[in-house]
Amino acid sequence: MTSKLLVTGAAGQLGQRVIHHLTETYKVAPGNIVAATRDPAKLSSLAAKGVDIRKADFDDTATLGAAFSGIDRLLIISTDALDTPGKRLRQHTAAVEAAKAAGIKHILYTSMPSPDKSLVTFAPDHLGTENAIKASGISHTILRDAWYIDNFMMSLPHNLEGGKWYTATAGGRVAYISREDCALAIAAALAAETSANAVYTLTGSQSTTTEEVAAVVSAVVGKPLDVVQVNDEQLAAGMTGAGLPIFVVDMLVSADANIRAGNFDLVTDDFHKLTGRQPQTLKSFFEEHRTALVG
Numbered sequence: 461m462t463s464k465l466l467v468t469g470a471a472g473q474l475g476q477r478v479i480h481h482l483t484e485t486y487k488v489a490p491g492n493i494v495a496a497t498r499d500p501a502k503l504s505s506l507a508a509k510g511v512d513i514r515k516a517d518f519d520d521t522a523t524l525g526a527a528f529s530g531i532d533r534l535l536i537i538s539t540d541a542l543d544t545p546g547k548r549l550r551q552h553t554a555a556v557e558a559a560k561a562a563g564i565k566h567i568l569y570t571s572m573p574s575p576d577k578s579l580v581t582f583a584p585d586h587l588g589t590e591n592a593i594k595a596s597g598i599s600h601t602i603l604r605d606a607w608y609i610d611n612f613m614m615s616l617p618h619n620l621e622g623g624k625w626y627t628a629t630a631g632g633r634v635a636y637i638s639r640e641d642c643a644l645a646i647a648a649a650l651a652a653e654t655s656a657n658a659v660y661t662l663t664g665s666q667s668t669t670t671e672e673v674a675a676v677v678s679a680v681v682g683k684p685l686d687v688v689q690v691n692d693e694q695l696a697a698g699m700t701g702a703g704l705p706i707f708v709v710d711m712l713v714s715a716d717a718n719i720r721a722g723n724f725d726l727v728t729d730d731f732h733k734l735t736g737r738q739p740q741t742l743k744s745f746f747e748e749h750r751t752a753l754v755g
Contacts, residue, residue, distance in 0.1 A: 469537035470495035477643035518551035524558035632719035635663035
C-alpha cells in the first residue's frame with residue numbers, strides 16, 4: 461500500500477482500535493498512517509512505533525489544513541460533542557471543507573443506521589455530515605455503526621445489582637455489534653484502495669429485544685435480571701433522578717424510542733463483506749466482560 465491514511469479522534473476508544481487493526485490485522489506500515497488528535501501527547505506510544513502524529517482540533521480549523529496535508533484517505537470519526545446541539549455537525553463540516561481544500565482523495569465517516577429516519581437526538585448530525593461529504597464531490601465510504609454492545613457496560617452492572625432493567629423499548633429489536641468489530645471493519649475499509657462510493661451498515665448477525673439481551677446476560681453471570689417496560693417519561697425521570705445530564709437523558713430516551721419504532725431493526729452482512737468474518741455474538745461479548753458485569 462502506498463496511500464497515506466489518516467484517522468481523526470485517534471486517542472479515542474474507536475480510533476485506537478482502528479489503528480491497531482490497520483497495523484496488526486491488515487499489516488499497513490506505520491509510516492503510512494497518520495494519527496490525529498487534539499492532544500498529540502496522548503499518542504506517544506504510537507509515535508514510538510513509527511506512526512505520524514498530528515494535531516487536529518475540529519474547533520480550530522487552522523489545525524486541519526496542516527493535519528490533512530499529503531493525505532490520500534481520511535477517516536473522520538464522529539466527535540463526542542453531544543452536549544451542544546449543532547456543534548458536532550459544525551465540526552464535521554469544517555473537517556470536510558478542510559479535506560476538500562487539502563486534496564483528499566477519499567473520505568470515510570462513522571455514521572449511524574438510517575440517519576434520515578432515526579429518532580435519536582444526534583441523528584441530524586450524522587445525516588448532515590453524510591450530506592456534506594456527498595456534496596463535496598470527494599469519493600467516500602459511509603460506515604453506519606449499529607448500537608454498540610459496549611454501551612450496555614455503563615448500565616448493566618447497576619441493573620444486575622438491583623435485578624431490574626428499566627427500558628422503553630417495548631419489544632423493539634436491535635442488531636447490536638461490538639465496538640471492536642466496528643473498528644475491524646472500518647480499518648478494512650480504510651486500508652482498501654477503492655475509490656468507489658459506498659455505504660455500509662455494520663450490524664450484528666441477529667436482531668434481539670431487550671428481554672432477549674437480558675436473558676443472555678442473566679445466563680452468563682448466573683443472576684436474575686428482569687426487564688421492566690416503562691414509558692418515555694418514566695424512563696427520563698429515573699435517569700434524571702440518578703443524576704445523568706439532561707442531554708444524556710434525552711439521548712438515551714430517544715434511542716429507546718428509535719428501537720421501539722423499529723428503526724434499529726436491521727441486519728446486514730456488510731461486516732462480513734468487509735472483513736470476511738462473522739461479528740461477535742452477545743453471549744461471547746458478555747462472557748468476555750463477565751468480571752466487569754458482576755463487579
